[in-house]
Amino acid sequence: MSLWMTRLSQPPGKRHTMVEKVTVTVDALQALLDQLKGRGYRVIGPTVRDQTIVYDEIDSLAELPRGWTDEQEGGHYRLVRREDDALFGFAVGPHSWKKFLHAPIVELWKVVRNGEDVSIVAESPPDQRFAFIGVRACELHAIAIQDRVLLGGQYPDSHYRARREGAFFVAINCGEAGGTCFCQSMNTGPAVESGYDISLTEIVTESGRSFVTEAGSEAGLQVLAALPRRPAMDEEIAQAKAVISRTAAAMGRQMRSDDLRELLERNLDHPRWDDVAKRCLTCGNCTMVCPTCFCTSVEDSSDLAGETASRSRRWDSCFTMDFSYIHGGSVRASARSRYRQWMTHKLAFWVDQFGTSGCVGCGRCITWCPVGIDITEEVRAIRDSGSTEG
Amino acid sequence: MHAPDAMLPRIARIRRRRRESAQVWTLDIEADGTEASGFAPGQFNMLTVFGVGEVPISLSGDPARGTQLVHTIRAVGPVSEALVQLKPGKELGLRGPFGVGWPMAEAAGRDVLLVAGGLGLAPLRPALYRLLAGRHRFGRVRLLYGARGPEDMLFRRELASWQRRADIDIEITVDHAPSGWTGHVGVVPTLIEHAAFDPGNSIALVCGPEIMMRFAIDALRRAGMADAAIYLSTERNMKCAIGQCGHCQFGPTFVCRDGPVFRYDRLRTFLGLKEI
Numbered sequence: 001m002s003l004w005m006t007r008l009s010q011p012p013g014k015r016h017t018m019v020e021k022v023t024v025t026v027d028a029l030q031a032l033l034d035q036l037k038g039r040g041y042r043v044i045g046p047t048v049r050d051q052t053i054v055y056d057e058i059d060s061l062a063e064l065p066r067g068w069t070d071e072q073e074g075g076h077y078r079l080v081r082r083e084d085d086a087l088f089g090f091a092v093g094p095h096s097w098k099k100f101l102h103a104p105i106v107e108l109w110k111v112v113r114n115g116e117d118v119s120i121v122a123e124s125p126p127d128q129r130f131a132f133i134g135v136r137a138c139e140l141h142a143i144a145i146q147d148r149v150l151l152g153g154q155y156p157d158s159h160y161r162a163r164r165e166g167a168f169f170v171a172i173n174c175g176e177a178g179g180t181c182f183c184q185s186m187n188t189g190p191a192v193e194s195g196y197d198i199s200l201t202e203i204v205t206e207s208g209r210s211f212v213t214e215a216g217s218e219a220g221l222q223v224l225a226a227l228p229r230r231p232a233m234d235e236e237i238a239q240a241k242a243v244i245s246r247t248a249a250a251m252g253r254q255m256r257s258d259d260l261r262e263l264l265e266r267n268l269d270h271p272r273w274d275d276v277a278k279r280c281l282t283c284g285n286c287t288m289v290c291p292t293c294f295c296t297s298v299e300d301s302s303d304l305a306g307e308t309a310s311r312s313r314r315w316d317s318c319f320t321m322d323f324s325y326i327h328g329g330s331v332r333a334s335a336r337s338r339y340r341q342w343m344t345h346k347l348a349f350w351v352d353q354f355g356t357s358g359c360v361g362c363g364r365c366i367t368w369c370p371v372g373i374d375i376t377e378e379v380r381a382i383r384d385s386g387s388t389e390g
Numbered sequence: 391m392h393a394p395d396a397m398l399p400r401i402a403r404i405r406r407r408r409r410e411s412a413q414v415w416t417l418d419i420e421a422d423g424t425e426a427s428g429f430a431p432g433q434f435n436m437l438t439v440f441g442v443g444e445v446p447i448s449l450s451g452d453p454a455r456g457t458q459l460v461h462t463i464r465a466v467g468p469v470s471e472a473l474v475q476l477k478p479g480k481e482l483g484l485r486g487p488f489g490v491g492w493p494m495a496e497a498a499g500r501d502v503l504l505v506a507g508g509l510g511l512a513p514l515r516p517a518l519y520r521l522l523a524g525r526h527r528f529g530r531v532r533l534l535y536g537a538r539g540p541e542d543m544l545f546r547r548e549l550a551s552w553q554r555r556a557d558i559d560i561e562i563t564v565d566h567a568p569s570g571w572t573g574h575v576g577v578v579p580t581l582i583e584h585a586a587f588d589p590g591n592s593i594a595l596v597c598g599p600e601i602m603m604r605f606a607i608d609a610l611r612r613a614g615m616a617d618a619a620i621y622l623s624t625e626r627n628m629k630c631a632i633g634q635c636g637h638c639q640f641g642p643t644f645v646c647r648d649g650p651v652f653r654y655d656r657l658r659t660f661l662g663l664k665e666i
């Protein structure tokens with residue numbers, strides 16, 4: 001059975017019993033990176049670039065945003081120095097792992113001509129395996145959601161699968177809730193529960209920063225076995241637990257989520273859509289930063305002589321006019337209908353289509369919206385108005 | 391191993407090309423390794439003109455003749471224009487068939503009313519072939535077809551031959567009639583108002599421009615048909631046809647995967663909303 005299926009079938013919240021918790025030091029973390037490299041992984045982790053924390057290839061721990069945190073609000077993101085030297089003392093930035101797993105541009109195929117003979121040659125996905133460092137609980141959920149979309153149906157996506165199947169996940173329990181985070185409301189965090197190979201919780205011990213660590217898979221167990229480590233002490237385990245409950249209590253946002261589908265389906269003609277349409281620039285930022293948004297478009301090209309032709313696929317956004325174009329005009333020509341499409345898809349219709357919400361409460365769409373439109377606030381406005389239509 | 395990649399087209403070749411009207415052509419296509427798997431009436435293929443693009447086009451031929459794929463295409467833009475200009479022998483790309491088609495099993499034992507507007511006759515033709523092939527299994531079969539003018543009618547010869555059959559009723563109307571036209575003039579829904587059928591034991595298959603379908607459905611309901619007995623074929627932008635590109639969303643559905651044919655009562659709420 002492929003890895004993603006094992007992961008998907010593991011109900012969130014259910015852990016292996018008797019998983020040994022160990023404590024590793026910061027140095028051991030460097031050894032982890034080295035080991036993953038040695039095993040042929042391309043190691044990707046958070047790093048500071050252009051005043052934001054992005055995900056990119058990293059060689060050493062020195063490239064992590066150590067001692068940095070982020071200030072996040074609707075339409076606002078700023079890096080600030082921490083008072084300590086925490087390695088993972090920040091929340092999520094504009095990137096998500098979908099950049100690597102569901103790549104922004106993928107070459108699909110090309111046509112090869114040999115005299116009269118014409119054939120179609122599939123472009124194969126890059127032959128590399130990713131190891132992701134510092135994956136958050138909400139992000140593991142987002143990946144599980146994209147798994148359902150891209151692998152769960154009748155026609156699994158071969159490019160996503162190739163990138164996804166061999167990937168190694170080093171998860172981190174969040175020690176800091178972002179100003180726009182609401183994973184607690186979406187039941188997707190802040191504690192990582194499944195879908196990882198190794199999980200870390202950053203704590204402070206006498207010997208400085210350490211990580212209470214667990215393996216979540218056979219592969220994780222093997223990697224962990226080769227690291228300098230010692231069994232976690234009871235007070236370290238308690239400290240790690242406290243980190244998670246502190247984060248859970250500090251969520252920047254909240255959103256009642258148990259009845260969203262019914263609420264939105266009842267309110268598809270609510271006046272609030274007109275209100276948000278006055279503010280929304282239909283720039284599509286929210287869809288680009290969202291870790292679950294999966295929409296794509298294809299583009300065909302050919303050389304001037306018409307001898308070769310190829311097709312590529314790139315991320316697309318439901319906020320563009322082209323997205324819903326059918327001969328004669330766009331189905332969703334107004335900003336009102338496009339914002340409604342995005343939000344109702346995420347929070348309501350995703351459930352019909354994929355049996356799960358399309359939102360994990362990561363807050364990216366709030367932070368990176370140039371005008372600070374806040375999905376939790378828009379839902380609240382509809383909920384509180386009480387004016388629902390049959 | 392893994393299932394073949396559904397995003398990869400097969401190579402197909404044009405066998406024959408017939409002009410139906412000023413802008414509409416019917417193409418017979420043969421595809422490499424076309425399995426005898428066939429297709430269901432109402433399904434569609436994704437057709438590619440290499441270097442130009444790919445579009446969804448319904449199958450319009452006889453489902454009993456599985457290796458010969460027939461498509462009827464109106465040239466409206468770059469891809470459809472390039473498709474109808476492909477000469478016999480030229481290659482094109484083909485993926486499919488995709489989608490949920492007409493409810494042929496549900497139609498058994500009932501009167502079947504096919505309501506077509508314009509190009510909407512193309513996706514209904516495979517259903518007609520199927521009905522005629524198993525004629526004894528269905529009640530009355532009636533086709534109501536509206537075209538802009540007599541010269542815009544599709545499959546004219548075939549329509550004429552069907553009109554001579556006793557086991558199918560065909561009513562045709564045109565929006566604009568030239569002198570000499572002796573048939574109906576007006577929109578398709580008016581044919582529904584005049585058609586005699588038993589609404590309690592009928593099933594209606596509706597295909598055409600969205601606005602025509604709305605009026606046709608209104609007329610069917612007024613005639614006493616239940617929402618659950620009305621089926622319609624919908625159109626949305628499509629880039630993948632396998633429920634992964636997001637373009638064809640229609641409320642909670644993907645038109646490519648859950649449609650294009652839907653039972654009306656399942657789409658009713660959303661059809662009533664603007665820009666959904």
Ligand SMILES: Cc1cc2nc3c(=O)[nH]c(=O)nc-3n(C[C@H](O)[C@H](O)[C@H](O)COP(=O)(O)OP(=O)(O)OC[C@H]3O[C@@H](n4cnc5c(N)ncnc54)[C@H](O)[C@@H]3O)c2cc1C
Binds near residue numbers: 325326464466467626
């Ligand atoms: C399930 C289904 C079955 C169809 N069956 C037929 C058929 O049998 N015969 C036929 O002539 N046409 C059919 N169409 C419509 C056909 O796909 C469009 O006419 C075609 O996509 C137009 O593309 P274009 O590049 O020529 O024109 P443009 O209008 O320039 O279109 C640009 C792009 O917009 C999209 N687009 C435009 N119109 C439509 C549309 N109506 N539906 C979906 N996407 C669209 C396509 O991606 C297209 O490449 C069908 C559409 C769907 C969804």
Ligand code: SF4
Binds near residue numbers: 289346358363364365
């Ligand atoms: S909708 Fe917003 S909060 Fe929800 S997962 Fe997407 S970016 Fe994160």
Ligand code: SF4
Binds near residue numbers: 279285365369370372
């Ligand atoms: S909600 Fe904000 S980020 Fe999304 S399209 Fe509108 S303006 Fe852009």
